[in-house]
Amino acid sequence: MSSRADSAAATRRALLDAAAELLDEGGPDAVTLRAVGARAGVSRGAPYGHFPDKEHLLAAVAARSWEAVGEQLDALITDRRRAPAERLEQALSGLMETGRRRPYAYGLMFAAPGADHPEALAAVSRTHDQFLAIVADVIGDKDRAGPIGALLMTSVHGIVAMENSGQLTAEKWHVTGDDLLRMLIARIG
Amino acid sequence: MSSRADSAAATRRALLDAAAELLDEGGPDAVTLRAVGARAGVSRGAPYGHFPDKEHLLAAVAARSWEAVGEQLDALITDRRRAPAERLEQALSGLMETGRRRPYAYGLMFAAPGADHPEALAAVSRTHDQFLAIVADVIGDKDRAGPIGALLMTSVHGIVAMENSGQLTAEKWHVTGDDLLRMLIARIG
């Protein structure tokens, strides 16, 4: 049952869970190695048995968040009941919802993953590929999927980012993030 | 000459300059109150005579950066030689260039300025208004300036943000940030 390897794997998972929870609850400043260890039921130095440093722990959290988005996209891709255009719309609004529900984790996902975080880079790349597949399914032209997908992804990210930073207020711009997403799809999708 | 008030104002300016330089050169981690003080020629505790805490110092740097962008926009607005559409294009590409030249300061500008940073909030609001004026000058319809402006601003921000985080690569998306800006203007401007 409690083999040493299993226990270590459970600890690693608990550390990632604890870090993600602390991030969601209190923002980046709340993610302290001591707090992470405490919530995971281990000591402050335990993370160093699983990650080289704090940055790598956070990169793993970011990778996990990307993979969660990737699973959402997978569910959309394999759901053949929906029309391609509807899948694309759901993919975009799903990303927006993630950004709203977990703003700090979202910020971490779109932070720069250094070259020494191959795990995070791979997770980002995989999910981007899934998104590109959804885009390509909507527009027949394969060559245009990349640029169109990039325009959609960057624009939606900009909407979410400015929403989360409080710089996209209805008073100033007379529009909501959801309105912008609709405008975007109408003009580009 | 060296009255006490002038000296204090010079110190405050030197602190802001030092913080901005350190940010540009070494990223957020390099902006240490001790380093800021050293570069400004004062001691580590000197910033507390001008700012309540480090966060307010950074907010002041962000406000300054927004004001620099605002001056660019002002120059565009008062330059009556250019057509309105060209002014809008220059405004957007100017923002992109700022994001590329000073990625860390750009990130700070689009970070969340808490409600206890009225100086930064005002600077953001002023510059956004200037941008909206440029947009309104292009499209006659006054009611649509807000939404269209928001779509342009958020989208360009998303492009710059993903460029700076290394997630907008030509290999993956077969497009560059400049291409995306052109696509955006063609479809929305």
Place this chain on the structure above:
DNA sequence: GCAACTCAGATGACAATGTCAAGTGAACCG
């Protein structure tokens, strides 16, 4: 022109944090 005052800045100190070296005890292996 001088004494009292004000205030920008310097300095000492402290708590929190990331990080590492050394230690420990239980799982593992022969």
Place this chain on the structure above:
DNA sequence: CGGTTCACTTGACATTGTCATCTGAGTTGC
């Protein structure tokens, strides 16, 4: 069962933000 490995703990240290206290030069009133 005895030695070994390894995940984890603990003690320690450098760095950093922050504050209380101190100091000296600029300022003010006479």
